[in-house]
Amino acid sequence: MSLIKLEKVTKVYRTGEVPVTALKEINLEIGTRAFVSFIGPSGSGKTTLLNLMGVLDKPTDGKLLINDVNIVLLDRAEAAEFRANTLGFVFQNFNLIPVLTVYENVEYPLLLVKRVPARERRERIFTLLEKVGMIDQKDKYPNQISGGQKQRVAVARALVTNPQVVLADEPTANLDHATAFKVIAIMHEMQRDLGTTFIFSTHDPKIVGEAEILYTLEDGALVNQEITKRN
Amino acid sequence: MRNLIKIAVRNLFRYKRRTLLTSSLIAFGVILVIVFGGLAISFKTQMIGTLTNTALGDLQIHRKGYVESIDNLPLNLIMTGKELAEVEDVLKQDASVAAYSPRIKFGAMISNYAQTSNIRLSAVYPEMENRTCPGLVGRIKSNVSNPDQFIRPGELLVPDNLMKGLGLKVGDEIVLVATNKDGSVNGIPVRIGAIIESVLGPGGKDGYMRIDDAKTLLRMDEAEIVEVAVHLKDFDRLVAVFKTLKEKMTTPESGLEIHTWEQLSPFASIARIVDLLILVVKFILISIVMVSILNIMTMSVYERIGEIGTIAAIGTRPGRILSMFLMEGFAMGLMSTAVGLIIGLGLLWLMNLTPIDFTFGMMQVSLAPRIPQGEVILVTIIVMFVSIFASLQPAYKASKMEPVDELGHV
Structure with a gap:
C-alpha cells in the first residue's frame, strides 16, 4: 500500500492576471520507509510538490492521498491535525526559534501540538538528541551552534512527534558538503531505525546519490524516476 | 493549558x-x-x-416640601405629634438604625446688646443628638465632660466666626430673637456655653441649643419637630435602609419625605x-x-x-x-x-x-x-x-x- 499517492495532481498559482502552472498532472506513489529525493532546477516545482505533500497547500486539480486520506477535503484545522499526527518538517533555513535552547526547540512541538507527559517528553527528546549527536549541546542556543548542528536539531524536532513522513525542502542548501553528507546520513539512519519515510528536495548532485528513489522535475512535470544503488 | x-x-x-x-x-x-x-x-x-457624623446624620426625615425651602428654615412645615410618634416607632423597630435625633431648625437674631447678627439654630435633645452625630462633640472648642449633655439648659453653642464678629467670649450673655410660625416675635437671654467649629466653612452660622429653650423662644407648647436625623449602624447599607424607610414612611397620605445626606449636602x-x-x-x-x-x-x-x-x-x-x-x-x-x-x-x-x-x-x-x-x-x-x-x-x-x-x- 502506498503511503503517498498523487493522481494527476496539478497546481496553478493565480497571482496577478496570468496563471502560472507550477505542477502538471503529477502521478507518483511513495511507500513506507522510503528515502526519496526530488531534484530539478529552480522553478521546476519541487517546493510546490513538497508543500502539497506536506498538506500546507492544496492542489488545483487531481487527487492527493496520504495514508488514504484525501487531503484536498481537509479544512485548516483538520489539515493542522493531520500534519501534527503524520508529518514532520525540516526547513532549508532550519527555522529554529532563536531564544529557545536546543532542548527547548525539540520540545516545542510536543508542548504545542501533542500533549505528552513531561517524563515521556524528556525521554523522547534525550533519545533523539543522542541519535543526532546533539545531546551535549542541548543547553546551547541556535546562535551558539553551527549550521550542520542546527539542521541536526531540526531533524530531531521533525522526528520528535513520531511522524510517518518527514519532508525536507533543500535541507542541505545552507551547509557545506561534508556537513550536508552528515545530515543526510543522520536522516538515513533515522529512516532505518525509526521506519520514517524521508522525502527531500535538492539540487546538489552529490547529495542526490544518497536517495533510494530519485524523481526529476522539469517545468512542473515529472520527467524521470530512478531507483538508485542504495535501494 | x-x-x-x-x-x-x-x-x-x-x-x-x-x-x-x-x-x-x-x-x-x-x-x-x-x-x-x-x-x-x-x-x-x-x-x-465628618458631614454625617457631625452635622447631617446619614438620613433626614422632614415634612414634604421642607427640603425645597430649606434655606428659609420654615417653621410651618412641622411634623405632627402623631407623625413624629410613627416615625420614632419605625426607626426604633429598624435594626439598621443606630440612633435618631429630632430637631427644630430655625433662624434667629443674636445680639450682644450692641451689635446684632443672624444665626441658624438647631434645637436638639443633647443625648439623642450625640448618639446620632457622635462627631459633633469633637467640634466643640472646650472640654466636654459629658458628651450626652454637651449643651446645658439656657446655653447656646455659637460658631467661631459669630463669636469673633460680635466680640463674644464663652460665658457671655446674649439675646436671641426669633419669629415663630404664627409671626409672633420673642426674645430670650441665653449664655454662650461654648464655641463650635463650623463644618460648612467660614460662612457657616450654625449654632446649637436645647429643644426646651427653643420651645420657650418660639413659644411652643409642644416641641414642633421639623427634622429627624438618623444615624445608621452600617453606613454602607445606606441605600438599602433608605429604600426600606422610604417605603414605610413616605406613603402618599403620610406627608413626609426622607433624604440621604447626598440630597442635602453640596459636598455630594x-x-x-x-x-x-x-x-x-x-x-x-x-x-x-x-x-x-x-x-x-x-x-x-x-x-x-x-x-x-x-x-x-x-x-x-x-x-x-x-x-x-x-x-x-x-x-x-x-x-x-x-x-x-x-x-x-x-x-x-x-x-x-x-x-x-x-x-x-x-x-x-x-x-x-x-x-x-x-x-x-x-x-x-x-x-x-x-x-x-x-x-x-x-x-x-x-x-x-x-x-x-x-x-x-x-
Missing part, C-alpha cells in the same frame, strides 16, 4: 527589556489607580464621615467629582493597558511570522495559535497587575505609617488611604479583560496566517 502558560511566559521573556518596559507601564497604571483611588476614596470617606457634588476622577484614572489605566498590549502583541506577531509559519507547519491548530498569543497578552497583564498591586498596596501601607493631615474648608482631614477589596478586584479584572481584548486582533491575525505563505517554502 499548562503548556500554553509555559510557552506564553517563555515567549514574553524572549525580549526581556521590551517586556519589562511594557510591564512597567501597565504596572504604573495599576499603581496610579491604587494610590490615587486609595487617597481619593479615603478623602471622600473622611469628608462624608464633590464626592461625585471624586468618583469621576477615579473613573478617569481607570480609563487612563485601560488606555495604557490597551495601547501597551496591542503594541507589544502586534510587534510580536510581525516579528515572529516565520515562527508562526513553522509552528503552523508542524501541526499547531489555528485555535491553539490564537490561544497562545491570547495567553501571552493575558500573562503580560497578569504579571504587570501583580507587580502594580504589590507596589501600589505597599505605597498605601507606607502612607498609612505617616497619615496625611490637612484642612479642607473648616474640616481637619487626616487621610489614612486604603483601597476597598472590591476596587482591587475590579482593577485586576479590568486589566485582565483589556489585556485579552487588546491581544485578540494580533492573535487572530497570527491564527489566520497560512503556513505556506509565512514559511515561503517548506
Whole structure:
C-alpha cells in the first residue's frame, strides 16, 4: 500500500492576471520507509510538490492521498491535525526559534501540538538528541551552534512527534558538503531505525546519490524516476 | 493549558527589556489607580464621615416640601405629634438604625446688646443628638465632660466666626430673637456655653441649643419637630435602609419625605467629582493597558511570522495559535497587575505609617488611604479583560496566517 499517492495532481498559482502552472498532472506513489529525493532546477516545482505533500497547500486539480486520506477535503484545522499526527518538517533555513535552547526547540512541538507527559517528553527528546549527536549541546542556543548542528536539531524536532513522513525542502542548501553528507546520513539512519519515510528536495548532485528513489522535475512535470544503488 | 502558560511566559521573556518596559507601564497604571483611588476614596470617606457624623446624620426625615425651602428654615412645615410618634416607632423597630435625633431648625437674631447678627439654630435633645452625630462633640472648642449633655439648659453653642464678629467670649450673655410660625416675635437671654467649629466653612452660622429653650423662644407648647436625623449602624447599607424607610414612611397620605445626606449636602457634588476622577484614572489605566498590549502583541506577531509559519507547519491548530498569543497578552497583564498591586498596596501601607493631615474648608482631614477589596478586584479584572481584548486582533491575525505563505517554502 502506498503511503503517498498523487493522481494527476496539478497546481496553478493565480497571482496577478496570468496563471502560472507550477505542477502538471503529477502521478507518483511513495511507500513506507522510503528515502526519496526530488531534484530539478529552480522553478521546476519541487517546493510546490513538497508543500502539497506536506498538506500546507492544496492542489488545483487531481487527487492527493496520504495514508488514504484525501487531503484536498481537509479544512485548516483538520489539515493542522493531520500534519501534527503524520508529518514532520525540516526547513532549508532550519527555522529554529532563536531564544529557545536546543532542548527547548525539540520540545516545542510536543508542548504545542501533542500533549505528552513531561517524563515521556524528556525521554523522547534525550533519545533523539543522542541519535543526532546533539545531546551535549542541548543547553546551547541556535546562535551558539553551527549550521550542520542546527539542521541536526531540526531533524530531531521533525522526528520528535513520531511522524510517518518527514519532508525536507533543500535541507542541505545552507551547509557545506561534508556537513550536508552528515545530515543526510543522520536522516538515513533515522529512516532505518525509526521506519520514517524521508522525502527531500535538492539540487546538489552529490547529495542526490544518497536517495533510494530519485524523481526529476522539469517545468512542473515529472520527467524521470530512478531507483538508485542504495535501494 | 499548562503548556500554553509555559510557552506564553517563555515567549514574553524572549525580549526581556521590551517586556519589562511594557510591564512597567501597565504596572504604573495599576499603581496610579491604587494610590490615587486609595487617597481619593479615603478623602471622600473622611469628608462624608465628618458631614454625617457631625452635622447631617446619614438620613433626614422632614415634612414634604421642607427640603425645597430649606434655606428659609420654615417653621410651618412641622411634623405632627402623631407623625413624629410613627416615625420614632419605625426607626426604633429598624435594626439598621443606630440612633435618631429630632430637631427644630430655625433662624434667629443674636445680639450682644450692641451689635446684632443672624444665626441658624438647631434645637436638639443633647443625648439623642450625640448618639446620632457622635462627631459633633469633637467640634466643640472646650472640654466636654459629658458628651450626652454637651449643651446645658439656657446655653447656646455659637460658631467661631459669630463669636469673633460680635466680640463674644464663652460665658457671655446674649439675646436671641426669633419669629415663630404664627409671626409672633420673642426674645430670650441665653449664655454662650461654648464655641463650635463650623463644618460648612467660614460662612457657616450654625449654632446649637436645647429643644426646651427653643420651645420657650418660639413659644411652643409642644416641641414642633421639623427634622429627624438618623444615624445608621452600617453606613454602607445606606441605600438599602433608605429604600426600606422610604417605603414605610413616605406613603402618599403620610406627608413626609426622607433624604440621604447626598440630597442635602453640596459636598455630594464633590464626592461625585471624586468618583469621576477615579473613573478617569481607570480609563487612563485601560488606555495604557490597551495601547501597551496591542503594541507589544502586534510587534510580536510581525516579528515572529516565520515562527508562526513553522509552528503552523508542524501541526499547531489555528485555535491553539490564537490561544497562545491570547495567553501571552493575558500573562503580560497578569504579571504587570501583580507587580502594580504589590507596589501600589505597599505605597498605601507606607502612607498609612505617616497619615496625611490637612484642612479642607473648616474640616481637619487626616487621610489614612486604603483601597476597598472590591476596587482591587475590579482593577485586576479590568486589566485582565483589556489585556485579552487588546491581544485578540494580533492573535487572530497570527491564527489566520497560512503556513505556506509565512514559511515561503517548506
